[in-house]
């Protein structure tokens with residue numbers, strides 16, 4: 256059985272972190288843009304809980320939650336958003352260009368769909384070296400129609416790569432509803448085109464995500480090849496900074512809030528007798544404190560030294 260309390264902590268950390276990011280943008284304390292994942296925490300944490308330390312993840316433009324679930328330091332992550340020298344890319348990358356291979360996190364990625372091709376390279380390496388590593392590639396419902404994804408799934412199937420292509424079906428690609436932009440009812444239906452299992456789960460159910468990813472990872476580790484997994488969730492955040500969410504109603508959002516994953520896991524913790532209301536509140540406070548600490552760390556971090564401006568430039 257997965258560690259529900261640990262999962263709850265990680266989900267709360269992600270939620271408080273993303274709320275802080277939105278607030279910091281609104282106050283003009285960080286520049287540029289970012290895509291937050293409020294409402295999608297159970298998918299990120301369910302995946303991370305099911306993987307082994309040797310496994311790898313590739314992520315998307317909406318990747319803070321994936322990175323935190325995998326064990327990123329919230330202070331260094333936020334320092335990157337502030338453009339500071341202590342950030343994961345020494346302040347040069349920002350939200351969509353951060354990685355930490357030491358924890359098997361091969362990057363957020365601003366190119367829609369590219370996470371899957373990147374993951375296939377890692378999975379090919381694992382297969383060629385007879386390694387144990389399984390790779391999970393996150394992508395969105397919008398990305399599910401990108402050509403690179405389909406070319407990659409074809410090869411991944413032929414080469415029986417240890418790859419789980421994981422669609423976070425959060426209902427929208429920018430302002431386009433999934434029903435308008437995707438030709439099938441479930442992205443999982445597309446697995447049949449490549450002769451690989453296509454599975455769909457409730458992405459707001461931590462345990463369901465965990466159990467499904469654990470099964471598909473075990474299958475991939477046995478050499479049985481890739482799978483396509485759809486996690487059905489909802490992007491409670493706007494697409495990115497400044498999204499006024501005019502393409503959907505507040506009623507639809509209120510309905511989605513009823514199904515949000517953190518409250519659901521809290522209910523489960525109560526039912527199982529793992530935490531009572533006081534215990535839940537303690538974990539809430541700890542997550543808020545961790546994020547306050549991360550903000551203080553990021554704001555106290557130095558700007559990158561101008562003398563290093565040409566470092567890390569490969570062109």
Ligand SMILES: Cc1ncc(C[n+]2csc(CCOP(=O)(O)OP(=O)(O)O)c2C)c(N)n1
Pocket residue numbers: 290316317365366367368394395396397398399425427428429490494
């Ligand atoms: C190759 C490419 N095309 C278009 C874009 C612009 N773009 C950024 S996010 C996005 C929508 C992606 O939707 P989805 O895959 O559902 O992910 P979500 O934003 O819902 O997490 C688009 C079209 C891009 N970044 N890269």
Ligand SMILES: [Mg+2]
Pocket residue numbers: 395396397423424425426427428429
């Ligand atoms: Mg989407």
